[in-house]
Amino acid sequence: MPLIQIKVFEGVLTEEKKSEMITRVTEVVAEIEARPYPKEKLQPYTWCVIEEVPAANWGIGGAPSSLELLKALLES
Amino acid sequence: MPLIQIKVFEGVLTEEKKSEMITRVTEVVAEIEARPYPKEKLQPYTWCVIEEVPAANWGIGGAPSSLELLKALLES
Amino acid sequence: MPLIQIKVFEGVLTEEKKSEMITRVTEVVAEIEARPYPKEKLQPYTWCVIEEVPAANWGIGGAPSSLELLKALLES
Amino acid sequence: MPLIQIKVFEGVLTEEKKSEMITRVTEVVAEIEARPYPKEKLQPYTWCVIEEVPAANWGIGGAPSSLELLKALLES
Amino acid sequence: MPLIQIKVFEGVLTEEKKSEMITRVTEVVAEIEARPYPKEKLQPYTWCVIEEVPAANWGIGGAPSSLELLKALLES
Amino acid sequence: MPLIQIKVFEGVLTEEKKSEMITRVTEVVAEIEARPYPKEKLQPYTWCVIEEVPAANWGIGGAPSSLELLKALLES
Structure with a gap:
C-alpha cells in the first residue's frame, strides 16, 4: 500500500x-x-501519482524558479 | 477543522x-x-479540496492509468 | 482510483x-x-488515509488551535 | 529543509x-x-511551492466556493 | 481560503x-x-498546518538527513 | 527540483x-x-520525504488496513 507522490516542474x-518514472519508482x-x-506481491497495491507545478510557482531559497534556471543547472 | 483532500482523474x-462530493463528504x-x-457545529470549519490529476500521471501497480482503463473497469 | 486524504486533530x-469515517467516505x-x-466497481480502487496532526500545529486565522478550543466550539 | 506548500484559488x-509570497514566506x-x-544559513534549503486549485473544487463548510464569494468576502 | 502546509524536521x-510561525506566515x-x-478580511479563512517529519525520513540529494547535519549547516 | 513524498504503513x-528507498528513488x-x-546535476535538488501512517488509518476499498493484512498479502 505504498503511496508515492512526485511533484515536478x-x-x-x-x-x-x-x-518510465511511474514504472521504475513503483518497482523500487x-x-x-x-x-x-x-515485489510482485506488493506492486499491485503501490500507487504513484505525478503532479506538475509551473516552475514560477516553485521557490528555491526564496526565489521563483523557471525552466531556464533548470536548463542552466543541467547544462552547467 | 477537518481537512479533506480528494484526488481524482x-x-x-x-x-x-x-x-455533491464536497457536500456529502463534508457532512460525513x-x-x-x-x-x-x-455536525453543524463543526461543518463550517470543514474544508474539502478536490484535485484533478491526468490519468496518465497516475500509476497503479507500476503502469500509467487512462480514462479508457477506468471506463473498462466500470463497465466490467 | 480516487485518493482521499483527511487531516484531523x-x-x-x-x-x-x-x-466508520474510512468506510462511509469511501462509499460516498x-x-x-x-x-x-x-459503486462496487470503483470501491476496491478507492483509498482513504487519515492523518492526525497535533492541534497546536494547526493554525486557524493565525493562532494555534487546541483540543480545548475544539471542545468549546462543539459545546457552544 | 523546511518545505512549504501553499494552496490558493x-x-x-x-x-x-x-x-512576493514565495520570498516573504520563505524568509519568515x-x-x-x-x-x-x-536565516541565510537555512534559506537555500527552504522550498515553497504554490498550487492553484479552481475555486469550484474547494469546499468550505460543504459548499463549493467561487471567485465571486471570495470577492464578496474581501469587499464586505 | 489559502491553505498553508509546512513540513519541518x-x-x-x-x-x-x-x-510564531503560524501567526507570521498566515499574516503574510x-x-x-x-x-x-x-488582510483581516482573509485571515480567518487562512489555515496553516505544521507537520513534523523525522530527519532520517527526509532525503536531500539521495541521503537521509539528521538533526546533526542541520546543526552543522546552521553553525557553518 | 523534483519532490518525492512516499507514504507507507x-x-x-x-x-x-x-x-535505501531514499537513495534509490532519488536516483531514479x-x-x-x-x-x-x-543525474548528478539534478540529484542535489531532489528531495524525498517518507511519511509513516498507522495501518489502521489507511483504508483500502473502505476498510481499515492492518499490519496483519499486509503480512498475509506478502505471504500469500
Whole structure:
C-alpha cells in the first residue's frame, strides 16, 4: 500500500518519461518494502501519482524558479 | 477543522458531481468527528479540496492509468 | 482510483470513528465517481488515509488551535 | 529543509504576488527555524511551492466556493 | 481560503516557534492575497498546518538527513 | 527540483530500508528528469520525504488496513 507522490516542474517530463518514472519508482518502492517477499506481491497495491507545478510557482531559497534556471543547472 | 483532500482523474467529475462530493463528504466527516454534538457545529470549519490529476500521471501497480482503463473497469 | 486524504486533530477520533469515517467516505466518493455504474466497481480502487496532526500545529486565522478550543466550539 | 506548500484559488494571484509570497514566506520560515543562527544559513534549503486549485473544487463548510464569494468576502 | 502546509524536521521547533510561525506566515499570505483589501478580511479563512517529519525520513540529494547535519549547516 | 513524498504503513520499514528507498528513488527520479544530462546535476535538488501512517488509518476499498493484512498479502 505504498503511496508515492512526485511533484515536478510542468513541461519537463514527456509522456514516455512519466511512464518510465511511474514504472521504475513503483518497482523500487515495492521491492524494498516487500523484501524478503517478491515485489510482485506488493506492486499491485503501490500507487504513484505525478503532479506538475509551473516552475514560477516553485521557490528555491526564496526565489521563483523557471525552466531556464533548470536548463542552466543541467547544462552547467 | 477537518481537512479533506480528494484526488481524482481529470475529466471524470462534472461540476455537479464535484459539488455533491464536497457536500456529502463534508457532512460525513463533520458528523463523525462532532458526534455526540451536532455536525453543524463543526461543518463550517470543514474544508474539502478536490484535485484533478491526468490519468496518465497516475500509476497503479507500476503502469500509467487512462480514462479508457477506468471506463473498462466500470463497465466490467 | 480516487485518493482521499483527511487531516484531523490528533486525539479526537477513536478507532471506531476512524473506521466508520474510512468506510462511509469511501462509499460516498466511489458512488459519486462511479455513477451510473455501481459503486462496487470503483470501491476496491478507492483509498482513504487519515492523518492526525497535533492541534497546536494547526493554525486557524493565525493562532494555534487546541483540543480545548475544539471542545468549546462543539459545546457552544 | 523546511518545505512549504501553499494552496490558493486559481486565478487570484498575479505572478508578482506569487513571487512576493514565495520570498516573504520563505524568509519568515527560515528565520524562525534557524534562530539564533542567521536565516541565510537555512534559506537555500527552504522550498515553497504554490498550487492553484479552481475555486469550484474547494469546499468550505460543504459548499463549493467561487471567485465571486471570495470577492464578496474581501469587499464586505 | 489559502491553505498553508509546512513540513519541518521533528524536534527542531519549540511550541513558541511553531506558534510564531503560524501567526507570521498566515499574516503574510493573507496580506498578499487580500491586497488591496485589508488582510483581516482573509485571515480567518487562512489555515496553516505544521507537520513534523523525522530527519532520517527526509532525503536531500539521495541521503537521509539528521538533526546533526542541520546543526552543522546552521553553525557553518 | 523534483519532490518525492512516499507514504507507507508505520512500522514496516527499518532505518536501513528507509535509507535505501531514499537513495534509490532519488536516483531514479533524478536520472529520468535530467536525461540526457547526468543525474548528478539534478540529484542535489531532489528531495524525498517518507511519511509513516498507522495501518489502521489507511483504508483500502473502505476498510481499515492492518499490519496483519499486509503480512498475509506478502505471504500469500
